[in-house]
Amino acid sequence: MAARVWLVITILCVPYVVSLHFSTDCDENSDWNFRAVGKHVKTWLNSFQIGPNETSKFDSISIFEHGQVEFVGKIDAEGFADGPFWVAGGYDLQSNFSNGYFYGDLDQNGQLSGNDIVFLYPDMKTALWGIFINGTMISAKEAVIVAQRCFDGVKRLRLSLSPNDEDFHFGRPNHMRFNFNPTQTDPYERKRVNVRETNDRGQGLFAKSRIEPGDVVAYYAGLIFDSKTHEMFSPNMTQSQVDEIHRMLIVLEGDLEMNLPRPYWELAQYRATLGHKVNHSFHQTNAEFIMSYHPRFGWIRALRATKRVSRGQEILVDYGYPIDDEQSPAWYLEAYHRYQDSCAKS
Structure with a gap:
């Protein structure tokens, strides 16, 4: 009926x-x-x-x-x-x-x-x-x-x-397991982006074809946890330990955060989504992080183009860490101060 x-x-x-x-x-x-x-x-x-x-x-x-x-x-x-x-x-x-x-x-x-x-x-x-x-x-x-x-x-x-x-199939990740195959690539991402070595930033995310402003570029799914009940940082951590946690950490929504632990940093272990491979820039950004629905993972993060991206061009985004937060990565704070100095001189 x-x-x-x-x-x-x-x-x-x-x-x-x-x-x-x-x-x-x-x-x-x-x-x-x-x-x-x-x-x-x-x-x-x-x-x-x-x-x-x-x-x-x-x-x-x-x-x-x-x-x-x-x-x-x-x-x-x-x-x-x-x-x-x-x-x-x-x-x-x-x-x-x-x-x-x-x-x-x-x-x-x-x-x-x-x-x-x-x-x-x-x-x-x-x-x-x-x-x-x-x-x-x-x-x-x-x-x-x-x-x-x-x-x-x-x-x-x-x-x-x-x-x-x-x-x-759908599998909502939690703080302990993905609940999906971490090496199964996404059909949409396969057409849009690939991961290549950069000249000075390790691996990066690159456009496989022209991308228009407003287009979703790639997705970012990882382990999801509540920062109130699963605190990742502690006062006795070294700066290198803090930086390691921050490497793939992103706020999802409210107190929910998303992360890929070290064993999954390499594509051989994790390629379900590729958004975590995007590099940072303060002045050459062409994308932004947004919330996005995905049928395999539910509500996760995605990258959306803010301007036209040519084929072969690297996708870059401002990571947006708080400048006044002691737990922000040291490299980011140093890069921010260099950027501010260059702006003051120009």
Whole structure:
């Protein structure tokens, strides 16, 4: 039995629009289009325009405050889901695509559950396709969106499985274990970045193709712990011990922090995500850390481009350690003072 649409869940925020009229660039049905698929999908998701207070063309729709589509789909005359729904992975004020989108038919409880659910990465081309239960990935394969079309105002997708037959599943890390395969590489990152040696900073993260401002560049998942209950620093630590802890440590949210301990610093032991390989810069930054949803790990950190990055260019970010914190790495404080001196002289 088809799902009643009013059971569709709100992901993060209470929507402010539910039943206004919307117009998009998908108002007319179209044939399958196999070119620039990701671009066309993004254009459609960005094209929703609020019009006069009339009956909604889409029957079931929620829009985040700044205009991002939270979920959209069609219902039939009896109030049941009619065709696939699009559901945002989460809310992001800066970009409509940083958290990806789910795509698929709703089950009898109005949830994204079944054997044919898709998670689309931020490029709207790379996907994980398989079994999900209420949006949680149970078992999925890497896929690519090969075609899209407009049908009843909603984008329909055609997918093709990747030759890579690896199985992906959700596993939320904690302070003791990853709960996922640390050497299984990410399909999206494989297309975007690689790790290479730099001239003076050890390994670094480099763009494999041109990256536009606002694009997600890479992800950073690691062991997650509560800093209140799992204190990593102690007063009797040496500066080198403090620096070692800081090497891969990043604040996740609130008191939650994320880290990769020494055994996982090398790619041979850990390559599930590559964001931890990004180097620091005060003045050449082209990326920033953001919160991002990932179907394998849940809410983690990601790198988002702040300016255009050319193919082969190194990704650089300001680590943003507190300058007045004694537990900040010594190298960072020294680099900061050198940077301040150079700014004063220029």
